[in-house]
Amino acid sequence: MSLSLEHINDRNPVLFIAIGRQQAGKTTFLNTTAQYLKERGGTFQIWNADLLNKTHGLKLFHDETIEAPSLTRDDVKAWLQGKIKEQARERFDAVLDFGCGDKPLESLIEAVPEIATLQQQGIRVVVAHLIGPRLHDAKYLDGFSQPSTLTPDGTLIVCNGGVVPENRDEKLAFQEIMRHGAIEAALSKGALVQLFPRFSLMLDVTERELTFNEAMNGVEGQDGRAFGLVDRARVEKWWIHLVPDFFQEVPTEWLPSVQRN
Incomplete structure (x- = not known):
C-alpha cells in the first residue's frame, strides 16, 4: 500500500473523542471505529479513560490500548496531560474513550484544558456524541450548545441504533429526538448527525x-x-x-x- 494523499500532504493529526451518557454505546462505537480504521491501514493510538467498563473495554479487543493508571481524578488528569503533550510533539492520530457522565465534555475541558490548546498546535479535535432515542439524551446535548473553551473542529452526533429495542424501527425511533432544539442548534453550527446501524x-x-x-x-x-x-x-x-x-x-x-x- 502507498500512503494516502492526506499523509503526503501532512494532514493535521486527529484527536477523536467519544463521549456520551452511561450505556449510550460509546465504547462499542469506538471499538467498531478502531477495527474499521485498522482494517484500512489506519495507525493511531487508543486512549482509554473509561476504566469503569471492565467487561467490554477497548483493551479486550485492542491490546495496544493505553489506559489511565487509575480512576482517581488527578491521576486521569495527569495521564491525559502527558498523552496530549506527546501527541502535540509527535504528531500522531489518537482516539479517546473519556467515560460517562451528564456533562463529560465540560468535565474533560475543566480537568484537562490542554485539549483546547491542541487546536492551536494544529491538532484537529473531533467530538462524537453518542445518543439514544430518549428525549433526555437530547437534553444532554443542550449543554454543548453553550459557549465553551473548546469548539471542536468536527462534531458528530451518533444516533446509536444499537440501543433501540429490537421491536422498533431505528429511524422511526429517532424521529422525535431529531426535532429537539439541541439537535437543531448543533446542526446550525456544522454538526453532522448519523445513524449508527444496529x-x-x-x-x-x-x-x-x-x-x-x-x-x-x-x-x-x-x-x-x-x-x-x-x-x-x-x-x-x-x-x-x-x-x-x-x-x-x-x-x-x-x-x-x-x-x-
Whole structure:
C-alpha cells in the first residue's frame, strides 16, 4: 500500500473523542471505529479513560490500548496531560474513550484544558456524541450548545441504533429526538448527525472476544464456539456493508487517516 494523499500532504493529526451518557454505546462505537480504521491501514493510538467498563473495554479487543493508571481524578488528569503533550510533539492520530457522565465534555475541558490548546498546535479535535432515542439524551446535548473553551473542529452526533429495542424501527425511533432544539442548534453550527446501524449480534461477538472480521469468517471465540452460517451472513451484512456506509458519510479529515491502494 502507498500512503494516502492526506499523509503526503501532512494532514493535521486527529484527536477523536467519544463521549456520551452511561450505556449510550460509546465504547462499542469506538471499538467498531478502531477495527474499521485498522482494517484500512489506519495507525493511531487508543486512549482509554473509561476504566469503569471492565467487561467490554477497548483493551479486550485492542491490546495496544493505553489506559489511565487509575480512576482517581488527578491521576486521569495527569495521564491525559502527558498523552496530549506527546501527541502535540509527535504528531500522531489518537482516539479517546473519556467515560460517562451528564456533562463529560465540560468535565474533560475543566480537568484537562490542554485539549483546547491542541487546536492551536494544529491538532484537529473531533467530538462524537453518542445518543439514544430518549428525549433526555437530547437534553444532554443542550449543554454543548453553550459557549465553551473548546469548539471542536468536527462534531458528530451518533444516533446509536444499537440501543433501540429490537421491536422498533431505528429511524422511526429517532424521529422525535431529531426535532429537539439541541439537535437543531448543533446542526446550525456544522454538526453532522448519523445513524449508527444496529447489530443484533453485538453482545454475542463481544462476549466471545472476537473481532467482527473473525466472527464473519467463523473463527472460534474464547468459549470454543464459532458462529453458524446464518449468523456469519448477518455479521457480514453489518460489517461489510452497513458500517462502511456509515463511515463514508463522515468527513475523512474527522477520522484518523488510513492508507489507500
